[in-house]
Amino acid sequence: MDRLTSMAVFVKTADSGSFAAAALAFGISSQMAGKHVSTLEERVGARLLNRTTRRQSLTEIGQIFYERCKALLADAQAAESVAQDLSLSPRGRLRITAPVTFGACCLAPLITRYLHANPEVRVELSLTDRFVDLIDEGYEAAIRLGSLSDSSLIARPLMPYRLVVCAAPRYLAERGVPQTPQELADHECLSFVYTSQPVDTEWRFSDAHGEKSVPISGRFQVNDMKALQAAALNGGGVILGPEVALKDDLAAGRLVRVLADYEAPARPMHLVFPASRATPKLRAFINQVVAEFGPDTV
Template sequence: MDRLTSMAIFVKTADSGSFAAAALAFGISSQMAGKHVSTLEERVGARLLNRTTRRQSLTEIGQIFYERCKALLADAAAAESVAQELSASPRGRLRITAPVTFGACCLAPLIARYLKAHPEVRVELTLTDRFVDLIDEGYEAAIRLGALSDSSLIARPLMPYRLVACASPGYLAERGEPRTPRELTAHECLSFAYTSMPADTAWRFADAQGEQAVPIAGRFEANDVKALLAAALNGGGVMLAPEVAVKDELAAGRLVRLLTGYEATARPMHLVFPASRVTPKLRAFIDQVVAEFGPHNA
């Protein structure tokens, strides 16, 4: 006999006080209900129910066994519920937030592919460089740049967010090309700034000798990478840009990559989400983001 079924019949018998009531609930005979309980008693080597002609009551050992059976059956039901949820088709609204540049350049194309694969899902993507509280603001997942603070969110590491120094050919013809990070001090540097984050005062680079922070200065700062990119393309100065935002401009020669013997310090990037909100639509999204932007792609 199936042990979980026998436990469920035993619990029902104890709750109802009779084999007849348990049998009715499970669609079996009273004799079969009694046999399930007898099989359990043989397994544990002790009587679980006091049997009378009118009512079944728990023995002392039966009471302890009853409590454990209830807990075990609840765990089994929860496990089945999770499995059914995970196997269900993704559907419904999915709310995601991400940094502006990465979201526009990389995440939006991924979402288009995700929606083709899951026609019953609708995605709302909010692009912002501010910190978003997922729980308070009702989002199911976020892409986060930089070191993570301790939280109750689950974090999946993604490939590092790489930065490159670049400038237009026209700017370099006029001002010369910096060969080392220190030479940036003599150049106009285009700085990213945000309401909650002051403009950069130093850029960090690394080579075989280690990492160095280089003071930078310039007369133009903006809170949008597109604005800085437009300034760089028009000879406004040197830009420390997200690689994903300037790869086409570099490939076309409209921008020139600088300091090729150095690596600008990359920023850690993670996908974060609350464990309590992992629905089929979110699970499918997590899997696709990790597959396309996971650390193995670095």
């Protein structure tokens, strides 16, 4: 028999004074109510109720056990209430991981808006360009760039992660504006260095005639997009970087886009999460990310 149910029957019997009244409250027979109490007495090794033909009363041990049972049942009810509340509204801690550049430029501002709309949620955002195992490392969702491998995660497509080529007006005034990707061979190209990949020696572009790779070279490579952006702003060379990180500088004229007739490769971007962790706080986060960065927003 379920111990909590037996305790609840015992408490009800003590409160009402009879097995019949307890049985009526739980929709069981009087015999079954008595069996619940007998099972508890066998567990504790002592009689809990004085049984008479008219009324059941608590023994001395039964009185102590009764008080503890009431407290335990109240705690169980409180735990159920908390769980029910959590299942209805966003609250608690939400752990998210994302690539460094997209996370800093786009996701962090979104999270501030999300927190404003969900005051009972707190977010832990981890920015890293390495692959993160959500299950093993305890994250509830991740932004992933590139093609997805087969997995048990649910994936929601987001807008493509587009790259643009640009440089500072000062640099272009000194070195000229490249008209074709091949002309980049004569320019100082600033390269982003991935920890697990070799330094780029070529950039890929596509136009109406197809896709092509062109050799590039430069004297500055760095593994941080902000540092690469700063170098470009200071006239250090031509940069191939994510549009989301460079759009403000482009709009303000601090950087000028070049080779606009040639498309740099865009990378697929997804929001992934385990189906088992789709709590209200996560569902609200997913909805906001898709609303602001979904494929229909481009």
